[in-house]
Amino acid sequence: MKIFVKKGKLVDTKSQAIILPLFEENKKLSGNALEIDKISDGLISELINNGDFEAKPSQISVIYTRGALPAQRIALVGLGKQNEFNLEKLRGAFAKIMQHLRNLNIKEAATEINLDLLPRKKDQMAQAVAEGSLLGLYQYTPFKTVGREDLKEMEQLTIVADEKDFSLIESTIKKAQIITQAVCFARDLISAPSNEMTPAIMAQKAQEIAHRKNVSCRVLNKAKMKEMGMNALLAVASGSNEEPKFIILEYAGGKKSAAPIVLVGKGLTFDSGGISIKPAEKMDEMKTDMSGGAAVMGVIMAAADLQLPLNIVALVPATENMPGGSAYKPGDIVKSYSGKTIEVLNTDAEGRLILADALAYASELKPAAVVDVATLTGACVIALGDDVIGMLGTDDKLKSEINSAAQTTGELVWELPLWESYHELIKSDIADYKNSSGRAASTITAAAFLSKFAGDSPWVHLDIAGPAWTTKDKTYIPKGASGVTVRLLVEFLRNRAQR
Numbered sequence: 119m120k121i122f123v124k125k126g127k128l129v130d131t132k133s134q135a136i137i138l139p140l141f142e143e144n145k146k147l148s149g150n151a152l153e154i155d156k157i158s159d160g161l162i163s164e165l166i167n168n169g170d171f172e173a174k175p176s177q178i179s180v181i182y183t184r185g186a187l188p189a190q191r192i193a194l195v196g197l198g199k200q201n202e203f204n205l206e207k208l209r210g211a212f213a214k215i216m217q218h219l220r221n222l223n224i225k226e227a228a229t230e231i232n233l234d235l236l237p238r239k240k241d242q243m244a245q246a247v248a249e250g251s252l253l254g255l256y257q258y259t260p261f262k263t264v265g266r267e268d269l270k271e272m273e274q275l276t277i278v279a280d281e282k283d284f285s286l287i288e289s290t291i292k293k294a295q296i297i298t299q300a301v302c303f304a305r306d307l308i309s310a311p312s313n314e315m316t317p318a319i320m321a322q323k324a325q326e327i328a329h330r331k332n333v334s335c336r337v338l339n340k341a342k343m344k345e346m347g348m349n350a351l352l353a354v355a356s357g358s359n360e361e362p363k364f365i366i367l368e369y370a371g372g373k374k375s376a377a378p379i380v381l382v383g384k385g386l387t388f389d390s391g392g393i394s395i396k397p398a399e400k401m402d403e404m405k406t407d408m409s410g411g412a413a414v415m416g417v418i419m420a421a422a423d424l425q426l427p428l429n430i431v432a433l434v435p436a437t438e439n440m441p442g443g444s445a446y447k448p449g450d451i452v453k454s455y456s457g458k459t460i461e462v463l464n465t466d467a468e469g470r471l472i473l474a475d476a477l478a479y480a481s482e483l484k485p486a487a488v489v490d491v492a493t494l495t496g497a498c499v500i501a502l503g504d505d506v507i508g509m510l511g512t513d514d515k516l517k518s519e520i521n522s523a524a525q526t527t528g529e530l531v532w533e534l535p536l537w538e539s540y541h542e543l544i545k546s547d548i549a550d551y552k553n554s555s556g557r558a559a560s561t562i563t564a565a566a567f568l569s570k571f572a573g574d575s576p577w578v579h580l581d582i583a584g585p586a587w588t589t590k591d592k593t594y595i596p597k598g599a600s601g602v603t604v605r606l607l608v609e610f611l612r613n614r615a616q617r
């Protein structure tokens with residue numbers, strides 16, 4: 119769907135549906151709702167006064183105007199109580215109303231960012247409206263062939279704005295479209311099954327991103343990784359017939375001398391567990407074990423399209439984890455790219471192995487900051503639930519930057535401790551470290567393991583095992599891949615770049 123910004127007033131706008139978000143307290147209408155109500159001889163107030171519409175969060179009512187307005191319908195959507203309002207409610211409301219209109223087979227709608235109704239900065243409001251609408255309307259359909267003609271799609275949302283807000287809203291919407299496009303790009307990659315999203319195909323997607331200005335892509339193949347000594351990554355890949363790829367996407371938008379921000383994303387295109395094989399139930403969901411990799415690719419895409427004045431590198435170690443005659447085995451010891459040795463006690467703790475090599479590579483780039491994103495541990499879902507990102511790291515400032523970006527984007531982040539005592543748990547009897555130390559605090563021990571390879575730069579690890587994939591619809595995250603951390607990291611980068 120495209121969003122257009124147009125000068126004018128909602129009351130005068132010809133549209134299949136004009137969308138009016140309302141608070142529970144709006145029994146006495148004001149602003150454009152009042153104006154529309156007056157012109158339509160009380161269409162809205164009649165509904166409200168009779169108790170049909172209470173403006174509960176995401177409650178919806180669609181009224182035909184029968185010629186009282188140029189618009190064919192008024193679509194009311196509830197925002198809940200005014201004092202409980204936040205941008206998440208606005209995203210949710212717009213996701214719900216747009217999905218509702220799409221289901222009615224409506225192709226086009228209009229709305230207005232009205233300050234009387236929405237007590238926040240207009241650009242934040244406009245961004246949330248765009249995000250809720252575009253992310254909520256996401257559908258993954260490339261493999262549907264039967265009944266394709268019945269798929270419904272919204273084509274256009276018009277945001278009307280007055281003269282003085284027009285340029286602010288227009289530029290905000292442009293940015294929001296860039297950012298949501300990157301989220302949907304990540305969702306597409308994650309949703310694709312592993313036979314259609316192999317390491318080689320992921321690398322090809324990265325090459326496509328590199329068609330942008332100031333973006334370049336290099337892909338290391340297996341022979342190159344062997345030569346370089348990326349043996350932890352190669353060990354994970356050894357059971358698979360798919361060749362692993364080490365993807366290096368670089369966006370050079372900053373000064374030549376400026377240290378890069380390096381984003382590392384776990385790119386397990388399928389995690390069977392390897393010889394320490396997973397149970398059959400839900401194993402299909404392990405096609406999403408490259409969600410971190412897809413996210414950091416999306417972030418580079420958005421950063422380039424937004425022309426952020428920063429240097430950013432995305433690293434995606436991409437491989438399958440499969441059992442096979444040449445697969446790595448419990449008890450094996452590998453010498454990682456950093457030179458440190460790792461005893462593999464569980465081949466299903468593969469994410470930290472490929473990240474170990476990627477983080478060691480990252481540290482060679484003398485980065486200003488390193489953030490890794492990974493569907494790393496089932497334990498993170500047990501600790502924090504399906505919706506929350508686990509955060510661990512070594513740098514308080516970087517953690518607080520991530521936290522404040524998360525406040526804005528509505529992605530939920532919670533920090534777990536990385537105390538000295540946890541580091542004891544990952545020491546191996548016969549190698550430097552072991553890749554698994556059992557169930558106790560295993561999200562933390564995984565991060566403690568990663569810290570050994572992250573070098574001295576400020577580093578934060580985000581465990582997205584919970585929120586990367588959802589099995590039920592959540593307002594603007596339809597069932598499936600969420601694209602979580604794309605918006606979060608773009609916001610973090612925009613704050614660094616001060617735009």
Ligand code: BES
Pocket residue numbers: 389391407464466467468469493494495496497553554555556560583584
């Ligand atoms: N990719 C999984 C973690 C995961 C589990 C992500 C569920 C999303 C949903 C990871 O590679 C894994 O298997 N972790 C193991 C580690 C254990 C063997 C130490 C886990 O969490 O069970």
Ligand code: MN
Pocket residue numbers: 389391465466467468469
């Ligand atoms: Mn695993």
Ligand code: ZN
Pocket residue numbers: 386389407466468469493494
């Ligand atoms: Zn995994």
